[in-house]
Amino acid sequence: xxxxxxxxxxxxTDAVVKDLPPIHGPVPYxxxxxxxxxxxxxxxxxxxxxxxxxxxxxxxxxxxxxxxxCSDEPQHTEGKQSLYASDNFLLLAGKGQMFGVFLDYPGKVxxxxxxxxxxxxxxxxxxxxxxxxxxxxxxxxxxxHQFRGLIGRSYIAPKxxxxxxxxxxxxxxxDEVREVVQKHRENHVPLDMVYLDIDYMDHYxxxxxxxxxxxxxxxxxxxxxxxxxxxxxxIDAGVKQERGYDVCDEGLENGYFCKKEDGTxxxxxxxxxxxxxxxxxxxEVRAWFGGKYRFLLDKGIDGFWNDMNEPALFYSEDGLKAxxxxxxxxxxxxxxxxxxxxxxELVTGLxxxxxxxxxxxHNCGGKRVRHDKIHNLYGYNMTRxxxxxxxxxxPNKRVLMFSRSSMVGMHRxxxxxxxxxxxxxxxxxxxxxxxxxxxxxxxLYSGADIGGxxxxxxxxxxxxxTAFGVFTPLMRxxxxxxxxxxxxxxxPEVLPVFRNLIGIRYALLPYLYSEYMKAxxxxxxxxKPLAFVYPQDEDAARVQDQxxxxxxxxxxxxxxxxxxxxxxxxxxxxxxxRMHSAQEIQTEQMEKGYHYIPIALDEIVFFLRxxxxxxxxxGGESVPEVDFGDxxxxxxxxxxxxxxxxxxDGCSKDYDNAKNRTCITMKxxxxxxxxxxxxVKLDVKR
Ligand code: MIG
Numbered sequence: 001x002x003x004x005x006x007x008x009x010x011x012x013t014d015a016v017v018k019d020l021p022p023i024h025g026p027v028p029y030x031x032x033x034x035x036x037x038x039x040x041x042x043x044x045x046x047x048x049x050x051x052x053x054x055x056x057x058x059x060x061x062x063x064x065x066x067x068x069x070c071s072d073e074p075q076h077t078e079g080k081q082s083l084y085a086s087d088n089f090l091l092l093a094g095k096g097q098m099f100g101v102f103l104d105y106p107g108k109v110x111x112x113x114x115x116x117x118x119x120x121x122x123x124x125x126x127x128x129x130x131x132x133x134x135x136x137x138x139x140x141x142x143x144x145h146q147f148r149g150l151i152g153r154s155y156i157a158p159k160x161x162x163x164x165x166x167x168x169x170x171x172x173x174x175d176e177v178r179e180v181v182q183k184h185r186e187n188h189v190p191l192d193m194v195y196l197d198i199d200y201m202d203h204y205x206x207x208x209x210x211x212x213x214x215x216x217x218x219x220x221x222x223x224x225x226x227x228x229x230x231x232x233x234x235i236d237a238g239v240k241q242e243r244g245y246d247v248c249d250e251g252l253e254n255g256y257f258c259k260k261e262d263g264t265x266x267x268x269x270x271x272x273x274x275x276x277x278x279x280x281x282x283x284e285v286r287a288w289f290g291g292k293y294r295f296l297l298d299k300g301i302d303g304f305w306n307d308m309n310e311p312a313l314f315y316s317e318d319g320l321k322a323x324x325x326x327x328x329x330x331x332x333x334x335x336x337x338x339x340x341x342x343x344x345e346l347v348t349g350l351x352x353x354x355x356x357x358x359x360x361x362h363n364c365g366g367k368r369v370r371h372d373k374i375h376n377l378y379g380y381n382m383t384r385x386x387x388x389x390x391x392x393x394x395p396n397k398r399v400l401m402f403s404r405s406s407m408v409g410m411h412r413x414x415x416x417x418x419x420x421x422x423x424x425x426x427x428x429x430x431x432x433x434x435x436x437x438x439x440x441x442x443x444l445y446s447g448a449d450i451g452g453x454x455x456x457x458x459x460x461x462x463x464x465x466t467a468f469g470v471f472t473p474l475m476r477x478x479x480x481x482x483x484x485x486x487x488x489x490x491x492p493e494v495l496p497v498f499r500n501l502i503g504i505r506y507a508l509l510p511y512l513y514s515e516y517m518k519a520x521x522x523x524x525x526x527x528k529p530l531a532f533v534y535p536q537d538e539d540a541a542r543v544q545d546q547x548x549x550x551x552x553x554x555x556x557x558x559x560x561x562x563x564x565x566x567x568x569x570x571x572x573x574x575x576x577x578r579m580h581s582a583q584e585i586q587t588e589q590m591e592k593g594y595h596y597i598p599i600a601l602d603e604i605v606f607f608l609r610x611x612x613x614x615x616x617x618x619g620g621e622s623v624p625e626v627d628f629g630d631x632x633x634x635x636x637x638x639x640x641x642x643x644x645x646x647x648x649d650g651c652s653k654d655y656d657n658a659k660n661r662t663c664i665t666m667k668x669x670x671x672x673x674x675x676x677x678x679x680v681k682l683d684v685k686r
Contacts (some may be wrong), residue, residue: 001135001136001137001146002018002020002133002134002135002136002146002147002150003020003023003028003133003134004020004021004022004023004131004132004133005022005023005024005025005027005131005132005133005134006022006023006024006130006131006132007036007128007129007130007131007132008036008127008128008129008130009129010104010105010129010130010131011105011106011129011364011369011373011374013104013105013106013374013377013407013409014409015102015104015151015407015408015409016102016104016131016133016150016151016152016409017150017151017152017412018149018150020133022131027039027132027134028099028134029041029097029099029101029134034124035128036128037124037125037126037127037128038122038123038124038125039101039122039123039124039132040120040121040122040123041092041120041121042119042120042121043062043092043097043113043114043118043119043120043121044094044095044096044097045119046094046095046096047062047092047093047094047096047097048060048062048092048093048094048531048541049061049062049090049091049092049113049114049121050090050091050092050093050140050436050437050440050529051087051089051090051091051100051437051440051441052066052068052087052088052089052090052111052437052441053085053086053087053089053406053408053434053437053438053440053441053443054083054084054085054087054406054416054418054419054434054437054438054443055082055083055085055087055434055437056076056077056078056080056081056083056430057078057433058433058544059433059436059437059529059544060544061090061111061113062113062114063113063114063115063118064113064114064115065081065110065111065112065113065115065116066081066082066110066111066113067081067082067108067109067110067111068082068086068087068088068108068109068111068376068407069081069082069086069108069109069375069376070082070084070085070086070310070375070376070378070379070405070406070407071083071084071310071352072084072308072310072312072313072351072352073419073420074419074420074453074454075422076419076420076421076422076427076430083418083419084310084379084404084405084406084416084418084419085405085406085407085416086109086376086406086407087406087407087408087437087438087441087443088102088103088104088105088109088407088408089101089102089147089408089440089441090102090111090123091140091143091144091440092121093140093531093535098136098137098138098139098140098143099134099135099136099137099143100133100134100135100136100137100143100144100146100147101123101132101133101134101135102132102133102135102147102150102151102408103123103125103130103131103132103133104130104131104132104133105125105129105130105131106373106374106375106376106377106407107125107126107127107372107373107374107375107376108125108126108372108375108376109123109124109125110122110123110124110125111123112124126373127373133147133150135147135150139532139535140529140531140532140535141524141525141528141532141533144440144524144525144532145523145524147440148442148523148524149523151408151409151411151412151442152411152412152442153412153520153521153523154411154412154442154443154444154445154519154520154523155387155401155411155412155413155414155415155444155445155520156398156445156517156520156653156655157398157400157401157415157445157473157474158302158303158398158399158400158650158651159513159623159648159649159650159651160192160193160230160400160622160623160624160650160651161192161193161230161303161400161445161473161474162473162475162509162512162513162516162623163190163191163192163193163475163505163506163622163623164189164190164191164192164193164475164476164477164502164505164506165191165192165193165194165195165232165474165475165476165477166180166184166191166193166194166195166476166477166487167193167194167195167197167232167449167476167477167478167479168195168197168478168479168481168485168486168487169197169198169199169478169479169480169481170197170199170481170482171194171196171197171199171200172199172213173213173214174213174214174215174220177194177196177220177224177231180194180487181194181224181227181229183487183489184488184489185227185621187489187495187499188499188621189488189489189495189498189499189502189621190502190503190505190506190620190621190622191229191621191622192228192229192230192622192623193229193230193231193232193303193400193476194224194229194230194231194232195231195232195233195234195305195476195478196231196232196233196234197234198234198236198271198307199213200213200214200233200234203240203242203272204236204240204270204271204272205239205240205242205245205247205272206235206236206239206240206247206292207235207247207292207293207295207296208245208295217299218298218299218300221299221300221301222300225300228621228622228623228624228625229622230302230303230400231301231303232301232303232304232305232400233296233301233304233305234304234305234306234307235293235304235305235306235307235386236270236271236306236307236308236309237270237277237278237306237307237308237309237311237312237378237379237382238268238269238270238271238272238275238276238277238308238311238312239251239257239275239276239277239278240272240273240274240275241267241272241273241274241275241276242272247292248276250288251276251278251288252265252276254284254288255363256278256279256282256284256285256288256289257276257277257278257279258276258277258278258279258360258361258362258371259279259360259361259363260359260360260361261359261361266316266359266360267316267317267318268311268313268314268315268316268317268356269313269314269315269316269317269320270308270311270312270313270314271308274317277311277360278382278385279362279363280377280378280381280382280384280385281362281363281364281369281374281377281378281381282362282363282364285385286381286384286385286388286389287385287388287389289382289385289386290385290386290387290388290389290390290392291389291393293386293389293390294389294393297390297393297394297399302397302399302400303399303400303401304386304399304400304401305401305402305403305404305417306379306382306383306386306401306402306403306404306414307403307404308404309378309379309382309383309403309404309405310352310375310378310379310404310405311378311379311405312351312352313351313352313353313356313357314350314351315350315351315353315356316350316353316356316359318356318359319350319353319355319356320350323346323347323349323350326346327343327346330342330343354372357371357372357375358370358371358372359371362374376407377407377409378405379403379404379405379406379407379410380403380405380406380407380409380410380413381410382403382405383401383403383406383410383413383414384409384410384412384413386399386401386413386414387401387412387413387414388413395653396652396653397651397652397653398650398651398652398653401413401414401415402414402415402416402417402445402446402474403415403416404416404417404419406443408441408442411441411442411443411444412442414445415443415444415445415446415473415474416438416443416445416446417446417447417448417449417474417476417478418431418434418446418447418448418449419449419453420449420453420454420480421448421449421452421453421454422452422453422454422455423451423452423453423454423455423456423457423458423461423479423483423484423486424452424455425461425464425559425560425561427448427452428452428461428464428465428468428557428559429545429559430448431447431448431468431472432468432545432547432557432559433544433545434446434448435472435527435547436525436527436528436529436532436547439519439525439526439527439528440525444473444516444519444520444525444526445473445474445516446472446473446474447469447472447473447474447475447476448469448472449476449477449478449479450462450465450466450469450475450476450477450478451465451466451477451478451479451486452465452479452486453478453479453480453483454480454483455483456483456484457479457483457484457486459491459493459494460561460562460601461561462477462486462488462491462498463494463497463498463501463601463602464557464558464559464601466488466498466501466502467501467557467558467603467604468555468557468559469505470501470502470504470505470508470604471508471512471527471549471555471606473512473516473526475505488502494601494602497601497602500580500581500582500602501602501604503581503582503619504579504581504582504604506582506617506619506620506621506623506625506626507579507582507616507617507618507619508614508616508617509617509623509626509628510615510616510617510626510628510631510645510647511550511552511553511614511615511616512549513628513646513647513650514550514615514644514645514646514647515549515550515551515552517646517648517655517660518550518644518646519550521646521655521656526549526550527547527548527549528547528548528549529543529547529548530543530546530547530548530554530569530571531543532548533548533571534571534572537571539569539571540569540571543569545557545559546568546569549606551609551612552608552609552612552613552614552643553606553607553608553609553614554570554574554606554607554609555606555607556568556597556599556605556606556607558599563599564598564599564600565596565597565598565599566596566597566599567594567595567596567597568594568595568597568607569593569594570590570591570592570593570594570595570607571592572592572609572610573589573590573591573592573610574590574607574608574609574610574636575587575588575589575590575607575608575636576588576589576590576597576605576607577605577606577607577608577634578603578604578605579603579604579605580602580603582616582617582618582619583619585634585685587608587634587636589636590607608634608635608636609636610636610638611636611637611638611639611640611641612635612636612637612641612643613633613634613635613636613637613641613643613664613666614633614634614643615631615632615633615634615643615645615664615680615682616631616632616633616634616685617630617631617632618630618632623650628647629647629678629679629680629681630680630681631645631680631681631682631683632682632683632684632685633664633666633672633682633683633684633685634685635666635684635685637666637668637670638668639668640665640666640667640668641665641666642663642664642665642666643663643664643665644661644663645661645662645663645664645674645676645678645680646660646661646678647660647678648660658676658677659677659678660677660678661676661677661678662674662675662676662677662678662679662680663675663676664680664682666684670684672684
């Protein structure tokens with residue numbers, strides 16, 4: 001049951017796809033205070049607060065204050081309130097409280113979730129113009145399912161995008177990319193994607209190529225495709241200010257960029273220096289900018305990542321001018337501590353300055369809207385611009401797309417990666433905890449930079465992170481310019497281990513892809529907190545570092561350095577599965593309860609629930625090499641089990657066709673059969 005409560009004049013965000021009649025009466029569960037700007041409620045002692053998508057801290061959001069305000073924030077430390085995304089969905093689950101809330105509002109939202117008062121929650125918006133959706137259901141899963149129905153089907157990535165991808169900010173030339181591919185291929189480390197960061201462009205201009213370092217791009221794309229490699233270039237939100245550059249010229253001529261109060265285009269700076277910012281809220285601008293992706297689509301590209309779309313601002317033209325003027329005043333002065341701090345602030349305060357976000361405007365159907373009022377829609381609508389273009393120019397083909405900034409609504413057009421994490425063990429745990437929260441909010445194709453983006457990775461961190469990354473839909477190793485190189489072949493002493501771990505991903509693909517597809521098609525979650533599956537189990541409710549994956553598995557990653565294992569909690573008897581490679585699998589039956597499980601650096605451990613099974617492939621070094629029809633069943637069957645297997649061609653959009661499904665069953669006597677139109681060859685791992 002979903003009800004919509006309307007306040008003031010809500011901005012049309014297109015986050016939801018269902019048109020519910022607005023109610024203006026009193027809101028259940030909350031008291032509405034502060035001129036309708038604050039929603040407050042008590043938190044029962046056992047209530048767990050889920051949601052908020054991509055945020056710091058745990059799966060249970062209680063005990064901190066968060067702020068929906070898409071931010072270019074490269075330090076994902078515990079004290080932060082905002083990261084790149086704004087996902088205004090919360091779910092309160094406890095004995096006396098069980099409901100979901102979605103706040104459809106595109107500006108800043110503050111969440112005080114037991115921060116000021118441990119037993120109290122307050123949600124505050126800047127203007128009382130919003131739609132509030134209250135979702136009721138018997139269970140957490142049911143509430144999420146309804147919410148997902150409200151916001152519409154999540155983006156579906158091509159099958160090849162479930163392979164392993166290698167990325168780094170600083171692959172400067174075709175030859176460097178060739179080397180990355182060759183190193184993986186000669187060492188038999190599976191690989192499907194190499195990502196191109198801003199270095200492929202001409203002076204960081206979107207939809208251009210550096211002709212010297214990438215001289216014959218279309219041919220290079222084909223050369224890579226012959227090796228089953230997809231190149232995935234980055235696109236930035238800011239458009240370089242440069243006369244003669246088509247994107248800049250066309251944008252200026254047509255008034256497609258965000259404008260200042262005086263009507264002149266707003267100038268901020270990002271990679272290319274001074275830049276303009278397309279007004280993605282305007283459908284005409286979206287159609288224009290989206291059309292630009294054809295520059296690369298026409299060269300054979302079929303995947304992109306959208307960056308810097310909070311939008312990040314290194315400085316604004318006006319802000320820089322003002323800072324220099326202030327500095328001049330300090331020149332020759334004796335700077336005491338306060339003054340020197342002020343002086344420093346003049347520079348550091350230039351980036352992502354809130355004042356700048358208040359200084360430009362969007363054209364929303366002829367109405368001028370100040371950017372900060374709708375800030376969280378920017379990255380969403382950049383990605384929507386691409387998504388709408390793909391739908392128009394290649395309607396029957398899936399294009400890989402994921403974004404850094406996002407808001408609920410964008411989940412229909414792309415996935416997300418979680419931005420500039422660091423090579424820290426705490427960020428491995430952070431990723432584990434973000435995944436189910438993102439899934440609730442519709443972001444299923446997601447993952448973090450494996451090994452960490454900032455700072456230097458070590459072999460053991462990368463091994464543990466890869467072991468978790470094997471399970472995330474987006475599996476990409478990415479790192480920042482200037483940090484230690486972290487392609488797996490940079491660690492020769494453990495290269496065979498990486499080959500095996502990544503190989504396990506490819507063996508698991510039939511299951512992982514099937515679960516991802518079912519989760520998108522049925523509005524369910526791929527990663528779930530344990531409590532969603534075992535709602536009566538009070539121990540399960542408190543587990544923050546294990547995840548259910550689909551309806552069959554539980555994953556229990558190791559995320560502490562020098563650990564040789566970890567404690568896991570089993571809410572039911574399960575089968576421990578220990579994989580050293582796609583072929584070497586050991587299993588052990590385990591009882592419900594707490595267990596210390598040794599887990600070495602060279603293995604992946606997960607758990608298979610009772611009366612369940614999963615399909616495994618024989619493996620492969622790229623997704624096209626994986627045979628999704630030749631399956632080995634890994635089973636934990638006492639009575640009988642059924643598995644709904646989904647597979648398809650991976651590139652077209654005929655998702656709902658019955659030929660994509662087959663139901664595999666196993667009886668107590670061990671006989672196996674498949675019923676459905678999807679042909680499969682089955683054997684069983686005993
Ligand atoms: O200011 O394009 O999050 O993945 O490598 C940094 C360079 C801009 C931020 C992205 C990161 C990417 C980097 N970008």
